[in-house]
Amino acid sequence: MQPARNLLTQGMTPRKLAATVALGTVVGIVPAFGVSSAISTAIAARFRLNIAATVLVGYLVHPLQLLLAIPFIRLGIFVFGLSELRLSLDEMIAMFKADWLDALNKLWMANLAGFSVWALLALPLGGLLYLLLLPLFKKVLPQPQEVRV
Template structure:
C-alpha cells in the first residue's frame, strides 16, 4: 500500500465522509450556511482552547447543528494557527501597544529577564488579538454566510415537504 493511498484514505475517512454525512442529514441550505459561517469564524479565534465551548454555545443559541459547527471549527484550525499572529499584530496596532515585539528572540529575552512581566505583556497582546478578531467576526461571518448560501442551495437536494 503506497503512502499516497494511505493519506488519501485518511482524508476520505476523516474529512470528506463527515462533510458528506452532514450534507445528507437533511439540513436546509440556510442552516448549513449558518453552521459553516459560525464554525469558521469561531474556529479562527486567536485564543487556543476556546473554540469547542464557544462554537457549542453559539450553535445551541442559534439552534443549528452543534456537532457540525464544532466539526467545521476543527477543520479550520490550521487557519487559526496561520491567522493568530496577524490578529495579534492588528490588535497591537489598534490598541496602541507598540512596545510589544513578537519575534522569537525578543520573546525569549523577555522571559529570561522577567517571566511574569513577559506573561503579562503576551497576555495583553493575545487579548488585543482576540479583540481584533471580535471586531471582524460579525462582518466575516455575514460575508461567509452570504457566500455559502447560494452554493448550498445549488448543492443540497431539494426536500419534498409533506403536504397536508
C-alpha cells in the same frame, strides 16, 4: 461512515448549513487556543444549529487559526496602540529571562488585543461567509420534496 454523515447533515437546510459553516469558520479562527470548541458549541446550541457539524468545521479551519493568530495580535497591537511586541521565540525567551511577570503581562495584553480585533471582525466576516455560501448550498443540497395528499 453513513451514521457520521447522517449526524452531520441531520435537519440541514441550505440556510442552516450556511450558518453552520460560517459560524464554525469564524469561531474556528479565534486567536485564543483551546476555546473555539466551547464557543462554537454554545453558539450553535443557542441558534439550534448542528453542533457536531459546527465543531467539525471549526476543527477543519484550525490551520487558519495558527496562520492568523500572529496577524490578529499584530493588528490588535496597532489598533489599541500597545507597545510593539517581538514575537520570535528567541525574543520571547529573552523577555521572560529579563522579567517574567512583565513578559506575561505584555503577552496577555497582546493576546487580548488580538482577540478583540477578532471579535470586531467576527460578525461582518460571518455575515459575508453566510451570504456567499447560501446560494452555493441552495444549488448543492437537494430540495425538499412536496408532500401531495
